[in-house]
Amino acid sequence: LAGCGGDDAGSGGGDDKLVMGFAQVGAESGWRTANTKSIQDSAAKAGIELKFFDAQGKQENQIKAIRNFITQRVDVIAFSPVVESGWGPVLKEAKDANIPVILTDRAVDTPDTTLYKTFIGSDFVLEGKKAGEWLVKEYEGKPDTVNIVELQGTPGAAPANDRKEGFGDVIKADPKFKVIASQTGQFTRTDGKEVMEAFLKAHPDIDVLYAHNDDMGLGAIEAIEAAGKKPGTDIKIITVDAVKDGMTALSQGKINFIVECSPLLGPQLMDLAKKVHAGETIETRVLTEETTFNQEQATAALPTRQY
Ligand code: GZL
DSSP: OOOSSGGGGGGOSOOOOOEEEEEEOOSOSHHHHHHHHHHHHHHHHHTOEEEEEEOTTOHHHHHHHHHHHHHTTOSEEEEOOSSSSSOHHHHHHHHHTTOOEEEESSOOOOSOGGGSSEEEEOOHHHHHHHHHHHHHHHTTTOOSOEEEEEEEOSTTOHHHHHHHHHHHHHHTTSTTEEEEEEEEOTTSHHHHHHHHHHHHHHOTTOOEEEESSHHHHHHHHHHHHHTTOOBTTTBEEEEEEOOHHHHHHHHTTSSOEEEEOOOOOHHHHHHHHHHHHTTOOOOSEEEOOOOEEOHHHHHHHGGGOOO
16 A cells, blocks of 8 residues: 555554556547546545546656656556557566556557556457448448548557558458548547648548547548538548547537447546455456447437536
8 A cells, every 4th residue: 555644644544545656648639538537536436546647648758657656656557558569668667566557548569468457448440340330331332432531540559550450441341442541630630630631632532531539520520611511411421439529510410420439437447456456356358338329329319428
């Protein structure tokens, strides 16, 4: 347990609060904001002392934060790896310091799975497949070429790699589907808008946009409207996340289909941290529950959405 005294000095006999060090990716999207809130609110509810660090999208910042958590001898380290690779050394340092690590949201490609206790997050390849399957159904029986542009997430991130892979795996079954441009929009509205502007200038004949998150899709909608085209009609749009602003655009018909990716990982994370700290064995992979939405389903779901 954490050292004595601290904020529970009044209770005497040392602080019995579990201390968690959390290194967050950054604050790039509506999803990330909701994810941070879920973690902070859940820690408070669980009586866990949270040392929260925002890495501003940089892996070296996350590695520094993890090293700090080790020095501070927190009880559990949790983080959402901004990219898949390069985590072996610092995870080894945590293991050597006998501090358990929990991965949330995004996975790492480190082959040694003893370096972390579990990974709680979505199956991003499946999310990409769901996006592809909607498109295949949407264009069933229509033989004409379908020109697709893709706004990818941040380079090297598991959701970017896997959503691209899953989508590509499904549409490669029919050569009419052509990805005529694919570029990162950094998971942000600003970059999504800028890249979509460039796509529209280079390609007058875009039929579909596949954006790896709602925020880039929302930025792209601004560019599509500025170009005098109707999002959701002239250019069909598929996104991933299902945050409130994305679901609102879907209910308005500006987006056609959204694959949900739940950011509400906080409660399960805190439960897992307590179990790990108590020395209980836990499942090494915790998959988050999520679904998909069309326009009608989004309209029905909006009033009760938590984020
Ligand atoms: C997915 C998460 C992604 C979201 C984006 O679990 O890592 O990062 O899809 C966020 O909105 O920026």
